[in-house]
Amino acid sequence: MNAKKSADSKVIMTELVLPNDTNFFGNLMGGRLMYWMDIAAAISAGKHCNAPVVTASVDNISFESPVKLGNVVHIEAFxxxxxxxxxxxxxxxxxxxxxxxxxxxxxxxxxTFVALDPHRKPLPVVQVIP
Ligand SMILES: CC(C)(COP(=O)(O)OP(=O)(O)OC[C@H]1O[C@@H](n2cnc3c(N)ncnc32)[C@H](O)[C@@H]1OP(=O)(O)O)[C@@H](O)C(=O)NCCC(=O)NCCS
Known part of the structure; x- marks a missing residue:
């Protein structure tokens, strides 16, 4: 299998923060953001391995600044x-x-995502060129 560049798996997902996405303070809820991040990351991993993927783990999320109601969210994943x-x-x-x-x-x-084969068993993936 030929290695692929990181850039080949790059995804930018854009969302608008609506009232139903926010907490009592008018900020985007962390859980909603993690859901969007999961989708962006899954698309990126899927682009890399060209197979269905599942989320294995989520590490080190830190919320530095809240995103306000009416603002736009850009999620970059690779x-x-x-x-x-x-x-x-x-x-x-x-x-x-x-x-x-x-x-x-x-x-x-x-x-972290794991690629799965049609029998839902882990499937080897191509290497990444940093
Ligand atoms: C992730 C999953 C496919 C791993 O299956 P498994 O039978 O444990 O397979 P293995 O032990 O052979 O591990 C496969 C790979 O997953 C990795 N892995 C397994 N559990 C992991 C975890 N908690 N965090 C990070 N990587 C993990 C292993 O390190 C291995 O990686 P490698 O092949 O690159 O070395 C399986 O645990 C699963 O289906 N989990 C549920 C996924 C899911 O439903 N996610 C949605 C959120 S609920």
């Missing part, structure tokens, strides 16, 4: 390491206030 059947995906999250025209870093995290 595969940083490939092991045998598992892949590490790095995520960076930015908030954007489109009215006042500035962006701010919200958080970052590493997710």
């Amino acid at each position: 595969v940083t390491r490939a092991f045998h059947t598992s892949m590490e995906v790095y995520l960076r999250v930015w908030g954007e206030d489109t009215t006042r025209q500035f962006k701010y870093k919200s958080n970052e995290a590493y997710y």
Whole structure:
């Protein structure tokens, strides 16, 4: 199997924070953001290995700045390491206030995904060119 570049698995997902996404303080709920991050990371891992993937673990999520109601969320994800059947995906999250025209870093995290074959058994993945 030919190795692939990290850039080949890059995904940028954009969402608008609506009232149903927020907590009592008008900030995006952490759980909702983690859900969006999981989807962005799964798409990225799937692009790398060209197979269905499942989330194996989520490491080191830290919420630095809240994302406000009405702001835009940009989630950038790409595969940083490939092991045998598992892949590490790095995520960076930015908030954007489109009215006042500035962006701010919200958080970052590493997710691990495992590729599965049609029998739902772990499937070897291609290596990553950093
Ligand atoms: C992840 C899963 C496929 C691993 O299956 P398994 O039978 O334990 O397979 P293995 O022990 O052969 O491990 C396969 C790979 O997964 C990795 N892995 C397993 N559990 C892991 C964990 N908790 N965190 C990180 N990696 C993990 C192993 O290190 C191995 O990686 P490698 O092949 O690159 O060395 C299985 O545990 C599973 O289906 N989990 C549920 C996934 C899911 O439903 N996610 C949605 C959230 S509930």
